[in-house]
Amino acid sequence: MVALVSISDERKRPKLMTVTHKLRASRRMQQVQAPIIPTIEDLIRANPGTISLGQGVVHYGPPQTVHEAISRFWDDPLSHLYGPVEGIDPLREALVEKLALENGIAAQGRAVVVTAGSNMGFLNVLLAISDPGDEFILPGPFYFNQEMAVRIAGCVPVAVPTDVDGQLDLKALESAITPRTRAMVTVSPNNPTGVVYPQADLRAVNRLCLEQGIYHISDEAYEYFLYDGVQHFSPGAITDSAQHTICLYSLSKAYGFASWRIGYASVPESLMGALRKIQDTNVICATVIAQYAAIGALQSGRDYCTPYVAELAAVRAQALDAVESITDKVRLLPGEGAFYLFVEVPGYDDGDLRLATRLIKEHGVAVIPGSAFGVTDRCTLRVSFGALQSASAIDGIGRLMSGLNALA
Amino acid sequence: MVALVSISDERKRPKLMTVTHKLRASRRMQQVQAPIIPTIEDLIRANPGTISLGQGVVHYGPPQTVHEAISRFWDDPLSHLYGPVEGIDPLREALVEKLALENGIAAQGRAVVVTAGSNMGFLNVLLAISDPGDEFILPGPFYFNQEMAVRIAGCVPVAVPTDVDGQLDLKALESAITPRTRAMVTVSPNNPTGVVYPQADLRAVNRLCLEQGIYHISDEAYEYFLYDGVQHFSPGAITDSAQHTICLYSLSKAYGFASWRIGYASVPESLMGALRKIQDTNVICATVIAQYAAIGALQSGRDYCTPYVAELAAVRAQALDAVESITDKVRLLPGEGAFYLFVEVPGYDDGDLRLATRLIKEHGVAVIPGSAFGVTDRCTLRVSFGALQSASAIDGIGRLMSGLNALA
Numbered sequence: 028m029v030a031l032v033s034i035s036d037e038r039k040r041p042k043l044m045t046v047t048h049k050l051r052a053s054r055r056m057q058q059v060q061a062p063i064i065p066t067i068e069d070l071i072r073a074n075p076g077t078i079s080l081g082q083g084v085v086h087y088g089p090p091q092t093v094h095e096a097i098s099r100f101w102d103d104p105l106s107h108l109y110g111p112v113e114g115i116d117p118l119r120e121a122l123v124e125k126l127a128l129e130n131g132i133a134a135q136g137r138a139v140v141v142t143a144g145s146n147m148g149f150l151n152v153l154l155a156i157s158d159p160g161d162e163f164i165l166p167g168p169f170y171f172n173q174e175m176a177v178r179i180a181g182c183v184p185v186a187v188p189t190d191v192d193g194q195l196d197l198k199a200l201e202s203a204i205t206p207r208t209r210a211m212v213t214v215s216p217n218n219p220t221g222v223v224y225p226q227a228d229l230r231a232v233n234r235l236c237l238e239q240g241i242y243h244i245s246d247e248a249y250e251y252f253l254y255d256g257v258q259h260f261s262p263g264a265i266t267d268s269a270q271h272t273i274c275l276y277s278l279s280k281a282y283g284f285a286s287w288r289i290g291y292a293s294v295p296e297s298l299m300g301a302l303r304k305i306q307d308t309n310v311i312c313a314t315v316i317a318q319y320a321a322i323g324a325l326q327s328g329r330d331y332c333t334p335y336v337a338e339l340a341a342v343r344a345q346a347l348d349a350v351e352s353i354t355d356k357v358r359l360l361p362g363e364g365a366f367y368l369f370v371e372v373p374g375y376d377d378g379d380l381r382l383a384t385r386l387i388k389e390h391g392v393a394v395i396p397g398s399a400f401g402v403t404d405r406c407t408l409r410v411s412f413g414a415l416q417s418a419s420a421i422d423g424i425g426r427l428m429s430g431l432n433a434l435a
Numbered sequence: 436m437v438a439l440v441s442i443s444d445e446r447k448r449p450k451l452m453t454v455t456h457k458l459r460a461s462r463r464m465q466q467v468q469a470p471i472i473p474t475i476e477d478l479i480r481a482n483p484g485t486i487s488l489g490q491g492v493v494h495y496g497p498p499q500t501v502h503e504a505i506s507r508f509w510d511d512p513l514s515h516l517y518g519p520v521e522g523i524d525p526l527r528e529a530l531v532e533k534l535a536l537e538n539g540i541a542a543q544g545r546a547v548v549v550t551a552g553s554n555m556g557f558l559n560v561l562l563a564i565s566d567p568g569d570e571f572i573l574p575g576p577f578y579f580n581q582e583m584a585v586r587i588a589g590c591v592p593v594a595v596p597t598d599v600d601g602q603l604d605l606k607a608l609e610s611a612i613t614p615r616t617r618a619m620v621t622v623s624p625n626n627p628t629g630v631v632y633p634q635a636d637l638r639a640v641n642r643l644c645l646e647q648g649i650y651h652i653s654d655e656a657y658e659y660f661l662y663d664g665v666q667h668f669s670p671g672a673i674t675d676s677a678q679h680t681i682c683l684y685s686l687s688k689a690y691g692f693a694s695w696r697i698g699y700a701s702v703p704e705s706l707m708g709a710l711r712k713i714q715d716t717n718v719i720c721a722t723v724i725a726q727y728a729a730i731g732a733l734q735s736g737r738d739y740c741t742p743y744v745a746e747l748a749a750v751r752a753q754a755l756d757a758v759e760s761i762t763d764k765v766r767l768l769p770g771e772g773a774f775y776l777f778v779e780v781p782g783y784d785d786g787d788l789r790l791a792t793r794l795i796k797e798h799g800v801a802v803i804p805g806s807a808f809g810v811t812d813r814c815t816l817r818v819s820f821g822a823l824q825s826a827s828a829i830d831g832i833g834r835l836m837s838g839l840n841a842l843a
Contacts, residue, residue: 049648052709053566062715088515107496158461159567159589175716181567181589240457286723301460307470308583314722315694
């Protein structure tokens, strides 16, 4: 046993007190909300037979082209070594092509980074552009992992409520900008509300960010999930957006690809130095077999999910009808995208987690309380109809409506 | 186009100046070193025929049991959904068993988290226990991604030089502790030096951390790579270490598994709340097919890499002989683990990156400059002999020695 140097009395005194006091999670983590999904999953497991309209996943798996792409992985002897931090070349090339063709995003002045899911894309981008204490403007309700990422980065989430229909309040967004603001975030189609922002509003946000010298982070994970003929718009398609616009995408939803953890970001070229540092330190590279699988998924392309979106549209139509029947009890935000309904329950005062718990225990249906998305001034619920095949989803919505209708 | 609210003159004035000024990476990222591996890889590509003793990888791929485990992945219809943030149960159970049997780490008071590689384990742990401005003590030379992670977390790396043989300087480590210190890091077997710390020193560090109420982060990625009969010791095996000891492991090296991105951490149970938040926000879960593959790798177990380690031992013995022949030019740190040699080149004053560049261009062999590991007071190089089959590795070491011998 090596002798330790003696330490001064001043240091020694608080020792025993600090031992138990200091061994704890950091203050920044104490401010981060606990992930809501595992909480709801625990309740679901404790109440067998519950239909889950909780987690934001689709019910289908990846296309056959994924199998074929993976066989190419096995054939390459270098496959098991680390890949490039920004992603393997053939995947990045396919993504650049997709971004140009589908999103109208030109490669000039931009780069594509493959991340282990779009959550990581958001976190890595945040770390790349922020110092502790910087502010990020999130329209509320926000996607909970984005608010969590802001706090984990040591930064300040500034939630700006959307209007009564879940649309952006451009005046309020502009007023929220301070010298510490580093970026404004938009998620369209929106998680948790399903609301799609009009092109004009996304252009206005992008312009405002350019004028103010802040980044516009555009989360487009649900770009393919649109109803009633609505079209997706990528702010990265705007002229002069290359320098300040960050677009985030995910394969998890469109390709039934959640467990594979592949997302990607289109970022200003000037951020690549910082992003390479973070990718290298965080994940080195996204799992390479999953990157091969992603190439296979992209070969199937958007067409793969089109019939599933049509199915979801039918479920959504039935859900909207069901809500119509109890408009005295609930109000629905008018969303046209993603696979979420955002339900306000004005008459319920016992808290949304309590309502969600009651719905599981008494009515066998799980949804996510709106407080996870920052809604604390009223009782709201996010209803996901993507995770189940149509019949089960419709059953679940039936249970939800009778549960809500049964409220005093 | 939606009209924007007018903004005050005070805000308007600096607008055009700030646009170009503010759109840049954060200050914290500017302080993070650029990853060295891609720099060296670029040089290697520009000089075909170069033998790489650069990146820390092994030359072999994963065991056959990985194939079998993956077929079980395809068979499970739930495989494509998100997995639990802390890892899938069968993998975590296998890891708990491995930690108990091989490392002497009891499950009591601890939890296991599966991460997408051990780099992510380090970063997530850091974020879990630190606030911006907190300090982390890293014995130097340090593993570059750990120093980068500390800066990315908004914290301060405090490098404490090891002694002339690369061993811990316990007095200096203790003196480096301040009220802002959150943890002390040890990497044994060490990257970049290959030095293995004696059990007594690891016990002394662990005791010191307990007394001071700080965490001991023990990186054991190279636990199986030992020579000359040296044994590995896990600080997690120490009595009363559960509350403050974090042990990090990787499958990347032992199982030829780098591209699969699976690592794991044994952490105090009290940190699990914070870690779940970060895992959820960063990666949600490690790629699930890679977790299945990891189960397959663990079924082969340590025996899988034993013959490879024997091969590496033979390469290492030849390398040590080669160094013997030019001891007037270079000095080798006496390492007994990992697959690194850490070479000091006392006579070279032009900088280690310049030397590394010359070695690639003039002698066709790539190594990593020591400055990446924080060594700036002398010229040093890290030589990795794990990435190549024996014959090529020995060729590379031959080139290196003649290159160093040719120095004036």
